[in-house]
Amino acid sequence: MLCFLAFGSCYLLKNKVQYFIKNSYDWSVDLKNENYISFGDSLFLRQNSEGKSKSFYQHFSTGVCFDNRCRPLDITLHWTISGRYLGFEMPKGEFLSKTDHDPFTRKEYIQLNEILSNSDLPFREIKYHELMNQPESSIESVNAISGATSERIKDFVIKNAAYTTYKIWKLVYGESQKFIEYYTDRHLNNSNLLNLLESQERKDIIWGLLHMKDTLSFSIPLKNRLLSLIQSDDPYLSYNAVYAIPKAYLSDADFLEILFLSYLNISDASTKNSIVRKLKSAPSLSQNLISKSRESILEIAPQEISSLLKIYEKHRVKDSATIGVVRKLMNHPNAYIVKLAKDFLSNYEKSLYQNQ
Amino acid sequence: MSKIKRRAWLKSIGAFSVAAGLPGTVYAETLVKPYRVKESFSETDILVVGGGTAGTIAAIQAGRTGSHTTLIESGSQLGGCTTTGGVSFPGIFHAWGEQIIGGIGWELVLDAVELNGDQLPDFSKTPKSHWKHQVAVNPALYAMLAEEKCLEAGVDIRYYESPTSVKFDNGKWLVESIGKGVKTLIAAKQLIDCTGNALITSMAGYKVLREKETQPGSLIYSMGGYDFNQLDLSKIPNRYHRALRQNMLRSKIRKTGENTFVPYGYVYVNGADSTTSETHTIANQKGRQSLLELIRELRELPGCENIRITSMKTETAVRETFRIEGLYKITKQDYVSGRVHDDSLSYSFYPVDLHREGKSIYQEFLKPNLVASIPLRALIPKKSENFLVAGRCLCSDRLANSALRVQASCMGMGQAAAIAASISIQEGVTPAKIAPSLVKKRLEEYGAIIPN
Numbered sequence A: 001m002l003c004f005l006a007f008g009s010c011y012l013l014k015n016k017v018q019y020f021i022k023n024s025y026d027w028s029v030d031l032k033n034e035n036y037i038s039f040g041d042s043l044f045l046r047q048n049s050e051g052k053s054k055s056f057y058q059h060f061s062t063g064v065c066f067d068n069r070c071r072p073l074d075i076t077l078h079w080t081i082s083g084r085y086l087g088f089e090m091p092k093g094e095f096l097s098k099t100d101h102d103p104f105t106r107k108e109y110i111q112l113n114e115i116l117s118n119s120d121l122p123f124r125e126i127k128y129h130e131l132m133n134q135p136e137s138s139i140e141s142v143n144a145i146s147g148a149t150s151e152r153i154k155d156f157v158i159k160n161a162a163y164t165t166y167k168i169w170k171l172v173y174g175e176s177q178k179f180i181e182y183y184t185d186r187h188l189n190n191s192n193l194l195n196l197l198e199s200q201e202r203k204d205i206i207w208g209l210l211h212m213k214d215t216l217s218f219s220i221p222l223k224n225r226l227l228s229l230i231q232s233d234d235p236y237l238s239y240n241a242v243y244a245i246p247k248a249y250l251s252d253a254d255f256l257e258i259l260f261l262s263y264l265n266i267s268d269a270s271t272k273n274s275i276v277r278k279l280k281s282a283p284s285l286s287q288n289l290i291s292k293s294r295e296s297i298l299e300i301a302p303q304e305i306s307s308l309l310k311i312y313e314k315h316r317v318k319d320s321a322t323i324g325v326v327r328k329l330m331n332h333p334n335a336y337i338v339k340l341a342k343d344f345l346s347n348y349e350k351s352l353y354q355n356q
Numbered sequence B: 001m002s003k004i005k006r007r008a009w010l011k012s013i014g015a016f017s018v019a020a021g022l023p024g025t026v027y028a029e030t031l032v033k034p035y036r037v038k039e040s041f042s043e044t045d046i047l048v049v050g051g052g053t054a055g056t057i058a059a060i061q062a063g064r065t066g067s068h069t070t071l072i073e074s075g076s077q078l079g080g081c082t083t084t085g086g087v088s089f090p091g092i093f094h095a096w097g098e099q100i101i102g103g104i105g106w107e108l109v110l111d112a113v114e115l116n117g118d119q120l121p122d123f124s125k126t127p128k129s130h131w132k133h134q135v136a137v138n139p140a141l142y143a144m145l146a147e148e149k150c151l152e153a154g155v156d157i158r159y160y161e162s163p164t165s166v167k168f169d170n171g172k173w174l175v176e177s178i179g180k181g182v183k184t185l186i187a188a189k190q191l192i193d194c195t196g197n198a199l200i201t202s203m204a205g206y207k208v209l210r211e212k213e214t215q216p217g218s219l220i221y222s223m224g225g226y227d228f229n230q231l232d233l234s235k236i237p238n239r240y241h242r243a244l245r246q247n248m249l250r251s252k253i254r255k256t257g258e259n260t261f262v263p264y265g266y267v268y269v270n271g272a273d274s275t276t277s278e279t280h281t282i283a284n285q286k287g288r289q290s291l292l293e294l295i296r297e298l299r300e301l302p303g304c305e306n307i308r309i310t311s312m313k314t315e316t317a318v319r320e321t322f323r324i325e326g327l328y329k330i331t332k333q334d335y336v337s338g339r340v341h342d343d344s345l346s347y348s349f350y351p352v353d354l355h356r357e358g359k360s361i362y363q364e365f366l367k368p369n370l371v372a373s374i375p376l377r378a379l380i381p382k383k384s385e386n387f388l389v390a391g392r393c394l395c396s397d398r399l400a401n402s403a404l405r406v407q408a409s410c411m412g413m414g415q416a417a418a419i420a421a422s423i424s425i426q427e428g429v430t431p432a433k434i435a436p437s438l439v440k441k442r443l444e445e446y447g448a449i450i451p452n
């Protein structure tokens, strides 16, 4: 029987500790309709019947040691294909306990689940023996390690269960996660990339954007999704979406035109800067794009005029209409713009001379 | 040319060529007349003194308004603390998930990040430690890009120069500047002091002030030749741990995440003051002497026998010297309460951060969603005309200054001061008399973010 909690971020299966994070659809194991690929004897990739990758899980049978004693830890961890933590479960009858042997309460499991979903905790830099405040001389003494929880981490551990929290967090963000990311990166295709980019989870989208590769064959849905991310209100997504634009799209005139129009509408400076870089690195610009850019030149800010002229220069844009517009800039009230126009025209004239 | 003549002519070329084939110096030396200092006069709209963190941005912005701009920098490159001083991690441009300082400073940082093959981290999440949102830049790239942008904006850069006299005469500033073998008299409509030390303000006769005790400077370096993880710290006195640990953290090539910090090694230099050549020489000598001492001591420690310096900045970076007495003094209370004035032109975000005698740091953090701001009046010396400052020497009390001095804030000030100066020229009034709304509007056109 499933018992949903108020937060909707976890559920408790009677007699079985099982927590997962919000929006982790399709999480539960469905032995009938799934295929599994195993890596070693404990890490599995779950695929649906059509062979589409769903998630990874791994069972750990280990121990949490402190005060010269170890307690067994039997836990299964789940990740998305991008290595994002999804949840944990324990075999029937197993539970987590604290220093005083009290079992975790439901509240503590929820808290643990939240801690595990945070990849940015300082645990990465902290060694096992540094968890507790200890005088330096006793650093290596096992007897001394159950002292007060270090100030630095007290907000990120379950009270009286610092080692357990730390241990599980390290399992979540350890070698298996690295392997999962590596594996997915190597097997990235249009379909799982699109899934990631369309995820409800920002982290998945970012992962997808950071792993886009020029070697993939790209599709129209992917192109449209990328454009919508470029136009997103979230500056970080939009910046990374521009950054991720694959080479193939830079040869697509329609794509570049929309990219240029996005440039005019976007206010985030970092994204705009990246768009300029992409436009410069495109193999060529369409007449349509050049004509649209020409129309905007008198409306845009001085620093944008400078960027546009640099784009023209990179692509050796010298059609008479563009040269005409740049000549008009020579009458601009801002002497800086006049200088930019003058420099541009003088390079243009030099190039004419060189071509003769 | 007759045949014979032509042959003779060719012969003479041949003879010349033989001589030219000999080592150049043998025949190239000539006696030159004793050098006479080259004197010149020039006129400019906006004169910026100091091409550091704030001054570079001020000069680029001034140039981009179409004003004829001259920049005097006593060093050999632009960037000041950001480059020459080694504090190559400007901050902070974002607060509480939003960008609060943009404009030319950010443009320069972005270009440096991009050209270094880096990618920005996610600023939408507020980090646990404020400094994680500083953006590490490659100082060499930053200095070159800054120069390129100045030149593109038509700025006349004068390196190795420093003003020797500053006078207001007939509505214009007359600044005499001396450099290697040159002496220039520059007439400027507007003067912006970006020396970080308010030296030009003081030379112009306006009041400046200084604390009895100032924060220490730092000489920045890095070391190699040892493996921190292999050291037995229990055998090394505590006082060396910081020096050893900090140097093991390397500037990472950023991809994403909050890993933009560049811990760096430094020795404190108490009383460091970069105001004059003499005081700065002392600060440099003191820094180098204590670094030498440290290195010698470290090499005596177990596991550190092969330690060596791998880089050292050419000068001691200075935190605090003189501040102007301006039309408005930003107080610590203003800062931590996020006060916004009618004439606030830029934001500032950092904890109050006072290094005390190199022994401890007093820090006070802003409460969530609060961001401090910088009014134009804090950039105008009392009783001044056509004169502005930008950078750490703005008018503020000591604690507010310890936060306002950070680089993104200095860049914001630089851009604001330049726009104010150009509007002053256009309107024919002194900066104190221009309408803040006009400055704000113009700043926005140039990509700056205005407090509201």
Ligand SMILES: Cc1cc2nc3c(=O)[nH]c(=O)nc-3n(C[C@H](O)[C@H](O)[C@H](O)COP(=O)(O)OP(=O)(O)OC[C@H]3O[C@@H](n4cnc5c(N)ncnc54)[C@H](O)[C@@H]3O)c2cc1C
Residues within 6 Å of the ligand: B049, B050, B051, B052, B053, B054, B055, B072, B073, B074, B075, B078, B079, B080, B081, B082, B085, B087, B089, B090, B091, B092, B134, B161, B162, B163, B194, B195, B196, B197, B199, B217, B218, B274, B275, B317, B318, B319, B390, B391, B392, B393, B405, B406, B407, B408, B410
């Ligand atoms: C050790 C240290 C650590 C810091 N840490 C941080 C940090 O983590 N993050 C952060 O954002 N900020 C930090 N800061 C603060 C910040 O770097 C400085 O306050 C800021 O860069 C000051 O900018 P400025 O333009 O006022 O002065 P500067 O950058 O010092 O520029 C002044 C320029 O003027 C030139 N100059 C001076 N006098 C003359 C003259 N008479 N004639 C011609 N030119 C002259 C100088 O050569 C220099 O180029 C730190 C500072 C120090 C010293």
